[in-house]
Amino acid sequence: KTVLLEEIYMHKNLFTERLNKISDGLKEKARNRRTSLWAVSLSSALLLAIAGGGRNRAARMSSRSEQRPQLPPSQSSLISGSR
Incomplete structure (x- = not known):
């Protein structure tokens, strides 16, 4: 009985280690x-x-640009300063 319990304990520990490795990877x-x-x-x-x-x-x-009033070309040249 003791040998069987030791073997079960050993397999349980191995299984736990594998699960922990898989868990860490996930x-x-x-x-x-x-x-x-x-x-x-x-x-x-x-x-x-x-x-x-x-x-x-x-x-x-x-x-x-739609809101700005469009000036005729003659008036726009006066505003810009070119004569």
Whole structure:
């Protein structure tokens, strides 16, 4: 009986060690996956913000040019100072 209990204890310890190694490997994978997911999300958000900012700027520029009164060429040369 004692020999059998020792063998069971030994196998239990080996099994525990293997499970711990597998667990550590899975934790490392999860950590790396979270980091890469965070980086991809941040990059996507920045690209969308840049793209959205460019669109808004173009819209503002076109709305500004639409708001300015268009002067005839003879009056615009007087304003700019060229005669």
